[in-house]
Amino acid sequence: MRVFITGIDGFVGRHLAARLSASGKAISGSCLRGDFPVEGAERVVPCDVRDGERIKRLIEEARPDAVVHLAGQTSVAESFRQPAATFAINAGGALNVLQACHAAGVGQVILVTSCEVYGNPDPAAGPIPEAAPLAPISPYGASKATQDILGGQWWRGSGLPVVRVRAFPHAGPGQDARFLFPSVARRIALAEEDRGSEIIRVGNVDVTRDLLDVRDVTEAYEILIEKGIAGDVFNLCSGVGRSLRSALEALCGQSRRPLRLETDAGRVRKTDFDWMVGDPRRLADATGWGPRRAWEETMRDLLAEWRERIASGAMELQGEDR
Known part of the structure; x- marks a missing residue:
């Protein structure tokens, strides 16, 4: 094919x-x-x-x-x-x-x-x-x-x-750091190398996403x-809602040094919505597909990639847009 x-x-x-x-x-x-x-x-x-x-x-x-x-x-x-x-x-x-x-x-x-x-x-x-x-x-x-x-x-x-x-x-390995999870993974990897702050500023993460x-x-x-x-x-979709804060905590919890999230008003979108969870049943019924990877695995692999990038001096993708 x-x-x-x-x-x-x-x-x-x-x-x-x-x-x-x-x-x-x-x-x-x-x-x-x-x-x-x-x-x-x-x-x-x-x-x-x-x-x-x-x-x-x-x-x-x-x-x-x-x-x-x-x-x-x-x-x-x-x-x-x-x-x-x-x-x-x-x-x-x-x-x-x-x-x-x-x-x-x-x-x-x-x-x-x-x-x-x-x-x-x-x-x-x-x-x-x-x-x-x-x-x-x-x-x-x-x-x-x-x-x-x-x-x-x-x-x-x-x-x-x-x-x-x-x-x-x-999300996952290879995602541009303009987006939320790779952006935070990059900042964790920098902080672990004493090249970044222990404070990670984010937008509104008290929202639910699938x-x-x-x-x-x-x-x-x-x-x-x-x-x-x-x-x-x-x-x-998965049909399961997870707060962005808890999703990020699954990432930050793997850091080798203490970090904390802080909300930056300048990063909060005025048009952001509080909740978005899909119904996966039609796709599951038609194909048998369903998500298999735990979110913690996704974050572990993403952080491992950024640790390798930072340690090797590879190009660090810039940007913070979520």
């Missing part, structure tokens, strides 16, 4: 390429930088998904059996600073990929959106099902909702075999590719 991955050099893309290659699939993909070495990929080519003609040509040349669309602008905070660019990349880029897949006769398209499409749900209603209304509260969430709607439209209107996946937050390990996430994508399900939409 040939699989083409957009955004193959990203956090999830690299994990997915390695996983699919290990199971015998032929992997190629695109990224902004191009010619970027990705474990398991036979070919990686430069492409901005806003360039519809180029992505069409690349998918035609690759002749994939399946396409996984991961490329996009992934920061909620950045979406408030650059809403037009966020829509151009996430919504416009998805439209270009869908058109290219239709033209090339691709047999399976995995369109990855986000739980941010649900906006600010009511915890009293329980875990969020796929039938819940799309009510985003950020430009990022709105761009992913548009992407989600486009995927459904191409299935219903043109028969393109699209599966929409509303992914809930995930958290996954990226390796469980890529397992779900592989199962969806292999089962060939089309036309459906799935939450990719």
Whole structure:
């Protein structure tokens, strides 16, 4: 089976390429930088998904059996600073990929959106099902909702075999330090080397999220590719809520020196929501998938990676956006 991955050099893309290659699939993909070495990929080519003609040509040349669309602008905070660019990349880029897949006769398209499409749900209603209304509260969430709607439209209107996946937050080794958990892991590793403060400043962490390990996430994508399900939409989640504070304490508790979390008002998002937990039953019923890794394992592996980076003097990814 040939699989083409957009955004193959990203956090999830690299994990997915390695996983699919290990199971015998032929992997190629695109990224902004191009010619970027990705474990398991036979070919990686430069492409901005806003360039519809180029992505069409690349998918035609690759002749994939399946396409996984991961490329996009992934920061909620950045979406408030650059809403037009966020829509151009996430919504416009998805439209270009869908058109290219239709033209090339691709047999399976995995369109990855986000739980941010649900906006600010009511915890009293329980875990969020796929039938819940799309009510985003950020430009990022709105761009992913548009992407989600486009995927459904191409299935219903043109028969393109699209599966929409509303992914809930995930972390693990290889994640950019612009995001919360790798940012804190990096600061722990620096503090252990006496190169950083014992105080770790964060935004509002007294909120509840449904958290996954990226390796469980890529397992779900592989199962969806292999089962060939089309036309459906799935939450990719655990169904279990965890406070960000307790999730971070699982990370900080592994530090070799005492650390403490402090809330920094400057890091608190005005549009943040208190609770986001998904209903995983539809995906479980259709595929048998369920998360297998404990959160403590995810944090242990993430911190081990950052300890190695800091000790070796490898490039330290910057940024603190959650």
